[in-house]
Amino acid sequence: MKTIVFIKEVPETPDGVKISDSGQLAVDGDRAFLTDPIDPYSVETALKIREEKGGEVIVVSAGSTRAEKFLKEALAMGADEAVLLSGAEIEGGDPTATARALAAAVRKSGDFDLLVVGDRAADDNSAVVGPVLGQLLDIPVLTYVSEVREVDADTIRVVRTLEKGREVVESSLPAVVSVVKGIHEPRYPSLLGIRKASKREVPKWTAADLGEDPARLGAAGSPTRMRSLAPPPAPSGVEMIEGEVEEAAKTLVAKIIDRKVL
Amino acid sequence: MSRSIWVIAERGASGVSRTTKEILGKAGELAGEGGMTAVYCGADASGIAEELQRYGAGRVCLLVDGAFEHYNADQFVHALAALAREKDPEIILVPGSMNGRELAAALAAALGGGAVQECIDIRRDGDAVLADRAFLGGNLTAVVENRSEGPKVFSVRPKAFPLPAEDAGNAADIEEVTPVLREGGSRTKRVEFLADEGKTVNLTDADVIVSGGRGLGTAEGFDVIRELADVLGGAVGASRAVVDNGWISYPHQVGQTGKTVKPKLYIACGISGAIQHLAGMRTSDTIVAINKDENAPIFKVAHFGIVGDLFEVVPQLTARFREALQG
Numbered sequence: 404m405k406t407i408v409f410i411k412e413v414p415e416t417p418d419g420v421k422i423s424d425s426g427q428l429a430v431d432g433d434r435a436f437l438t439d440p441i442d443p444y445s446v447e448t449a450l451k452i453r454e455e456k457g458g459e460v461i462v463v464s465a466g467s468t469r470a471e472k473f474l475k476e477a478l479a480m481g482a483d484e485a486v487l488l489s490g491a492e493i494e495g496g497d498p499t500a501t502a503r504a505l506a507a508a509v510r511k512s513g514d515f516d517l518l519v520v521g522d523r524a525a526d527d528n529s530a531v532v533g534p535v536l537g538q539l540l541d542i543p544v545l546t547y548v549s550e551v552r553e554v555d556a557d558t559i560r561v562v563r564t565l566e567k568g569r570e571v572v573e574s575s576l577p578a579v580v581s582v583v584k585g586i587h588e589p590r591y592p593s594l595l596g597i598r599k600a601s602k603r604e605v606p607k608w609t610a611a612d613l614g615e616d617p618a619r620l621g622a623a624g625s626p627t628r629m630r631s632l633a634p635p636p637a638p639s640g641v642e643m644i645e646g647e648v649e650e651a652a653k654t655l656v657a658k659i660i661d662r663k664v665l
Numbered sequence: 666m667s668r669s670i671w672v673i674a675e676r677g678a679s680g681v682s683r684t685t686k687e688i689l690g691k692a693g694e695l696a697g698e699g700g701m702t703a704v705y706c707g708a709d710a711s712g713i714a715e716e717l718q719r720y721g722a723g724r725v726c727l728l729v730d731g732a733f734e735h736y737n738a739d740q741f742v743h744a745l746a747a748l749a750r751e752k753d754p755e756i757i758l759v760p761g762s763m764n765g766r767e768l769a770a771a772l773a774a775a776l777g778g779g780a781v782q783e784c785i786d787i788r789r790d791g792d793a794v795l796a797d798r799a800f801l802g803g804n805l806t807a808v809v810e811n812r813s814e815g816p817k818v819f820s821v822r823p824k825a826f827p828l829p830a831e832d833a834g835n836a837a838d839i840e841e842v843t844p845v846l847r848e849g850g851s852r853t854k855r856v857e858f859l860a861d862e863g864k865t866v867n868l869t870d871a872d873v874i875v876s877g878g879r880g881l882g883t884a885e886g887f888d889v890i891r892e893l894a895d896v897l898g899g900a901v902g903a904s905r906a907v908v909d910n911g912w913i914s915y916p917h918q919v920g921q922t923g924k925t926v927k928p929k930l931y932i933a934c935g936i937s938g939a940i941q942h943l944a945g946m947r948t949s950d951t952i953v954a955i956n957k958d959e960n961a962p963i964f965k966v967a968h969f970g971i972v973g974d975l976f977e978v979v980p981q982l983t984a985r986f987r988e989a990l991q992g
Binding site for chain 1 (some may be wrong): 672710725735736738739742762763764766767768770771773774775778779780781782783799800801802803804805806807808809810811812813851852853854855856857858859860861867869872876897922929947948949950951953954964965966967968969970971972973978981984985986989990
């Protein structure tokens with residue numbers, strides 16, 4: 404069973420988040436980053452499957468060289484290999500352009516059984532990469548997966564958590580799975596794991612290595628472009644209702660009735 | 666010839682989903698001479714076309730096949746992409762339910778472009794089509810241009826647009842199209858569906874939400890919240906802290922890792938207002954906060970606030986609302 408997990412760095416806070424010259428999400432260089440909070444869940448999902456079925460877990464990220472640190476965190480958790488897709492042609496893309504780079508990396512790495520990605524990134528919140536990978540690689544997609552029930556050589560059975568209930572779905576492999584938090588409690592990396600990972604070299608693949616047309620990657624290849632990015636309009640201000648509880652409740656109810664929201 | 670705007674219609678608990686209707690209203694505004702087409706995939710389309718027509722669709726395109734009994738990306742995306750390649754709509758609007766967001770992303774990719782997800786507004790600027798959407802869990806709002814060369818796909822967040830009035834006089838061209846299905850069938854198969862137990866918690870559709878936080882103290886604290894919600898015909902929400910404490914189940918959670926809601930009235934009781942919670946409810950029409958701590962951040966986004974003990978204030982509100990709504 405060969406599983407490829409995709410992770411990404413995200414800014415720790417909204418401060419310093421801005422638009423690049425090409426209309427993509429950018430962050431001032433001096434800001435702190437972390438691995439997307441969903442990433443450890445994705446990695447854990449793949450590690451659990453390896454424990455049961457054997458095989459290997461490869462972790463891939465596309466973007467700045469900062470992400471190398473987070474790939475090493477995944478290696479420390481127990482992933483076998485890591486690859487960073489980097490370079491000016493790949494960085495700074497929207498989720499669709501980034502997914503194209505990831506799909507090209509999957510093709511380059513040969514046969515695989517399963518792809519795992521977080522259901523949505525904490526920065527752009529777009530939930531695009533999983534379904535796009537499914538289309539680009541012509542494999543089935545299973546989103547919002549909260550449980551992997553069964554994996555065998557050519558099928559997977561998962562639980563998708565939706566608005567009104569849970570859907571148990573069976574799919575052929577290879578497939579792409581997007582996971583939600585809580586699927587498995589991620590393990591902490593061992594000290595030995597951390598020490599070993601720190602010494603590993605993470606291979607870096609560029610657009611040329613991927614054999615993908617640079618016009619489809621990065622900022623140049625992004626089908627979406629931001630025009631502005633700003634905090635939402637400030638609230639109009641709160642009206643505090645004072646007085647004894649009974650009086651205050653009466654006043655508040657009258658004001659709400661006046662607003663005709665009921 | 667001017668290109669059409671598509672609305673992908675989705676079935677709700679009874680008939681066409683509310684979000685579909687909201688989007689039909691918006692699509693009517695955006696449509697030019699090419700008009701607006703509602704496209705529905707399902708195993709059974711009874712009543713759907715008539716309802717889409719009443720909500721303003723100029724054309725209704727029905728793709729009916731047993732392969733669409735349950736949503737599955739394989740068949741839905743295949744059939745819709747084939748039809749989109751043939752008809753070449755300018756814009757495709759998809760209800761931003763969970764499956765809808767998956768569909769939007771996959772459909773856009775199948776057509777060579779990219780989707781803009783969970784839009785809260787969509788408008789034109791010359792030839793460009795722009796959408797507003799939240800980034801970083803609602804801490805930032807972006808204006809995004811969809812520059813996809815083919816059809817521009819957007820998923821739309823529930824309640825982004827008002828529910829349009831029904832127009833019984835509107836007549837649509839209703840067409841049934843034989844869908845182009847994926848050869849070999851869907852690679853995914855629904856094995857079973859485990860509906861959430863008890864009363865379904867549908868926070869996304871609720872007009873009124875009464876939410877409780879850490880200030881409730883215990884799981885039993887939710888009793889006063891439920892009473893107020895019952896009187897208002899609303900749903901019960903919760904902060905992440907109390908869900909983590911096990912006082913109430915996850916489907917009630919509002920916020921970045923829970924549901925994003927936009928009711929007409931949101932009453933936050935004993936919720937301090939962590940940024941992740943605010944991200945999930947700050948666009949509600951009217952926000953009321955009840956909290957002991959006058960410095961709680963929830964008051965910064967509220968329209969009305971009462972500083973006090975929720976166990977005194979909330980039962981009073983319940984009594985007053987009961988009087989007012991009966992009168």
